[in-house]
Structures are given as C-alpha cells and as structure tokens.
Amino acid sequence: MNNGSLVWEHFPAAKLEEDRDLQSEWNRLNASGSNLPFLDVAVMRNALVTFGDGCERLFVGRLDQRALAMLIARPVGRFRWQTFQPSQLPLGAMVVAKETCPEVLLDGLVMSGPDLKLVFSLTQLDPVLVARTPDTARTFSADYIETAWIDIAGDFDAYWNARGKNLRHNLRKQKKKLDAEGIVVTTREITAAEDMSSAIARYGAMEVSGWKALSGTAVHPENPQGRFYERLLEDAAGKGEAVVYEYLLNDQAVASNLCLVRGKTMTILKTAYDERAHAYSPAFLLMQEMLQLLHAEGKVRTIEFYGRVMEWHTRWTEEKRTLYHITCYRWPILKVIAAAMRRKKVAAAKLPAHLA
Numbered sequence: 001m002n003n004g005s006l007v008w009e010h011f012p013a014a015k016l017e018e019d020r021d022l023q024s025e026w027n028r029l030n031a032s033g034s035n036l037p038f039l040d041v042a043v044m045r046n047a048l049v050t051f052g053d054g055c056e057r058l059f060v061g062r063l064d065q066r067a068l069a070m071l072i073a074r075p076v077g078r079f080r081w082q083t084f085q086p087s088q089l090p091l092g093a094m095v096v097a098k099e100t101c102p103e104v105l106l107d108g109l110v111m112s113g114p115d116l117k118l119v120f121s122l123t124q125l126d127p128v129l130v131a132r133t134p135d136t137a138r139t140f141s142a143d144y145i146e147t148a149w150i151d152i153a154g155d156f157d158a159y160w161n162a163r164g165k166n167l168r169h170n171l172r173k174q175k176k177k178l179d180a181e182g183i184v185v186t187t188r189e190i191t192a193a194e195d196m197s198s199a200i201a202r203y204g205a206m207e208v209s210g211w212k213a214l215s216g217t218a219v220h221p222e223n224p225q226g227r228f229y230e231r232l233l234e235d236a237a238g239k240g241e242a243v244v245y246e247y248l249l250n251d252q253a254v255a256s257n258l259c260l261v262r263g264k265t266m267t268i269l270k271t272a273y274d275e276r277a278h279a280y281s282p283a284f285l286l287m288q289e290m291l292q293l294l295h296a297e298g299k300v301r302t303i304e305f306y307g308r309v310m311e312w313h314t315r316w317t318e319e320k321r322t323l324y325h326i327t328c329y330r331w332p333i334l335k336v337i338a339a340a341m342r343r344k345k346v347a348a349a350k351l352p353a354h355l356a
Contacts, residue, residue, distance in 0.1 A: 006061035006068060006104070008112035013056035013072050013084070016045055022058070025067040029095040034129045036091070037241045037260040038267060043232055044072060044093055050228045051086035059109060068097040069105050073120070081109075082121035088228055090267070090306035091323075092123040102130055103139045106328030118334055121327040126306075132324055138335055141326040148313040148320045150303040156295035160288075167315045171288055174281045183249050187289040190244040193237035197221065199244040200230045203256045206272040219270070229258060229270070236260055247273075247286035255282035257290065264301040266294070287316060 016022055026041040037043070048056060053074075061069035071094035072084040083092035096105065102122055110120040124144055125132070132141055152159075160168065178185055190199050204220040220226045236242035241262050247255040254277040258270045273283040294300045305313060309320050329335040 005063055006108050007063070008108050009060045009062065010113050011058045011060075013048055013052065013058045014054070015058055016041060016048070016072075022060070022070075025060070026070050026095055029067060029070055029097060033096055033098050033100075034091075034126075035262060036265075036267065037236055037239075037262045038090060038232070038269070039093075039095055042235050043089075046228055046231045046235075047084070047086055047089060047093070048072070050224050050231075051088070052084070056084050057113075059112065061105065061108060069100060070095050071105075071122070073109075079116055079118035080121075081117055081119070083123045085123045088225065090124070090269070091126055091129075094122060096130065100130070101133055102326045103133060103136055103328065106139060106326065110328045110330050118330045119327060119338075121325055123325045125324050125326065127321060127324065132326075137332040138330075139326060139328045140335060140338070141324050144323040144325050145308040146320045146322050147307060148305050148309045148317050150291070150317045151319065152291075152294050152298075152301050152303065154295075156292045159291065159295060164315060167284070170281060171284055174285060178249070178280060184251070185285075186248040186251070187286065187293075188246040188248060188253075189293075190246065191237060191240070191242065193234045193242075196233040196237055196242065196244070197230055199246070199256070199258075200226055200233065202246065202253045203229075203244070203258060203270070203272055206253070206256060206274045209275045219272075232269075233258065245286060245290050247282050247289065249277060249280065249282070254280070255286040257286060261300060264299065265304060266300045266302070267304045267306060284312075284315075291316075 011022075016026070023041045026044070030036065030039045030041075056072050056074045059069075059071050059073060060067050071092070073081050073093075074084050076082050083094055085092055102125065106120055106122065110117050122130075126147075135141060175185075190196070200219065201221050204226055207219050219229060221230065233242045233244070241260055243259045243261060243266075245257045245259065246253045253274075255273040256271070257268050260267045260269060271283060273286075291303075294303070306323075313320075327338075329338065
C-alpha cells in the first residue's frame with residue numbers, strides 16, 4: 001500500500017448502530033486480519049453505548065471503494081485525536097487489512113475531515129497484528145505494556161514439569177489441605193448465553209471481596225462494567241465463543257476466569273478470586289485445571305492475556321511481547337516540539353518536588 005492511497009470517510013460512531021453495511025465491513029476486516037472476538041462490531045457498539053460520550057467518530061479508509069481500515073476515534077484535547085480506548089478493550093478500536101502499515105493509516109487520518117487535527121494516535125497495538133515500524137519524521141511509537149501468552153503444545157505433564165518448583169509444590173500442598181479438610185472441589189465450565197448473567201454476578205461478588213471494591217473498579221451486574229461484560233459474553237456465547245471457568249469449594253464459586261475463544265486462540269479477559277479463600281490459592285488452582293483441560297482437548301493453541309505482565313503470569317509462561325502506541329504529527333516540527341516537552345517532563349520528574 002502506498003502513502004496516501006486510502007481515501008478516508010468519517011461519520012458519527014453511532015452510525016455503527018444502524019448501518020448494516022458498515023457493520024458487515026467492520027466484521028469482514030476483523031475476520032481477515034486480527035480475527036479477535038473482542039474486536040467484533042457488536043463489542044464496539046456495546047463499548048460505545050456503555051463508555052462513549054457521543055463525540056466518537058468512525059473513520060473508514062477505502063481503496064477502490066473497498067474498506068481496508070476502520071477505526072473509532074475521539075478528540076482528547078484541542079486538535080488531538082486518538083483511538084477510542086476504554087480500559088475494558090484490550091486493544092484499540094481498530095480493524096485493518098493484513099500488512100497495513102500504521103504510519104500509512106496515520107498519514108491520511110491526521111489530514112482527514114473538515115476539522116484541524118495536529119496529532120493523531122493509535123493506541124494499544126499488538127505488533128503481531130500491526131507490525132511496529134521505525135519512526136519517521138512525523139511519527140513516534142512508544143511502548144505501552146508487556147503482555148504474556150501461553151502456547152498450548154504437547155501434553156500437560158511436560159508443560160507442568162517445566163513450571164517452577166515453588167508453584168508445583170504450593171498447589172500440591174493446597175490440594176492436600178483441601179482434601180484433609182473434606183472440602184469438595186469442582187471446576188465448572190460455563191458456555192450457555194442464558195448462564196452468563198449469573199456468572200457475571202458471581203464474578204462481581206468475588207471482585208467486591210477485594211481491593212477493587214475500594215477503588216470503585218469492581219465489576220457488578222448493575223454498574224457499567226458489569227453490563228458491558230454481560231452483553232459481551234452473552235453475544236459471544238450465542239456464537240459459541242464465550243466460556244467462563246469457575247473453581248468451586250463446597251459448591252461456592254471462589255475463582256473465575258472470563259474468556260473468549262475464536263479459532264485456536266483463547267483470550268482471558270478478566271480473572272478474579274474470593275479473597276476470603278485466599279489461603280487455598282483458588283485462582284492458581286483454577287488456572288492449573290484450565291490448562292490441564294485445554295491440553296487434553298487440543299482445540300486451543302494459544303492463551304492471550306492482553307494485560308500488563310504481572311508476577312503471577314511469569315509462573316505460567318516465559319513468553320511476552322510489547323504492545324505499543326504510535327502517534328503522527330501533522331508537521332515534523334510538532335514532533336520536535338513534543339519530544340522536547342517529553343524530555344523536559346522527564347528531567348523535572350527527577351528533581352526534588354520543591355525544585356520541579
């Protein structure tokens with residue numbers, strides 16, 4: 001694709017609610033590129049209704065009338081735009097044809113529309129899906145987070161024996177403790193759309209038991225986060241692409257993983273456990289049971305976390321890669337000014353507070 005080859009259209013993002021052709025084009029692009037269920041148009045519509053403020057716009061890049069890139073973006077300051085990025089979306093709200101360079105998209109986006117755009121950013125890009133390329137005179141890419149994944153290959157015993165000694169010892173000890181206390185252990189796999197509402201309610205009860213309740217970020221069926229995930233999982237379950245794994249002690253759910261599956265890839269959207277059962281390591285026991293099941297089934301080949309690598313991730317895998325943001329400036333001088341401002345900010349951060 002050559003620079004400037006895409007012709008950009010733009011509409012209010014709400015048009016995705018009513019225009020079946022745009023919906024079909026979005027899903028076609030997703031299926032031909034990233035093919036991730038959380039980037040389907042139904043999820044975008046859900047996110048816009050739940051977390052949007054009405055200023056979001058849909059941008060469609062076409063070549064010979066065929067859409068090769070579509071994204072939802074919003075203004076984040078005077079003359080500055082970026083992809084729509086509520087925290088519940090693991091990646092930016094964008095679908096593109098394979099082998100599309102991000103700077104080619106940005107070159108047209110920063111010039112598109114009747115309003116002046118000085119800066120346009122694409123956020124939370126996966127280098128596996130959108131290749132990270134060297135910066136240009138007008139573009140600047142920045143690391144976002146490291147994310148982990150697990151390859152499901154071979155048999156579970158080989159995978160498990162490759163884990164750390166402490167993890168294997170701890171979970172073996174926890175299982176003996178549960179058995180000694182006469183606690184009945186069950187792992188439940190939920191896939192039916194009509195069961196997702198109750199699964200979200202139980203998940204929310206676990207989050208409310210922990211620190212997220214204090215921070216106000218806990219999922220609850222009656223808050224926007226809870227409604228978003230309930231709609232997402234119900235819709236995905238209707239297509240056979242949702243599964244919730246729960247770990248139960250005496251029929252009480254104490255750990256839960258909310259997952260989407262498409263093809264051979266599973267994405268763990270969220271994970272929670274009941275802190276009152278912390279002594280039994282329920283989240284780790286659930287992950288062990290999940291991985292044993294997935295190895296035995298052989299259907300899923302990759303588990304993606306799409307979240308910041310935490311210490312507990314490293315107990316399950318050594319694999320990780322860096323998600324990134326990329327920004328385009330309308331003119332090269334704006335990039336120079338932005339770089340100088342970043343350097344000044346970094347320098348100030350190193351000074352004592354009374355001198356900064």
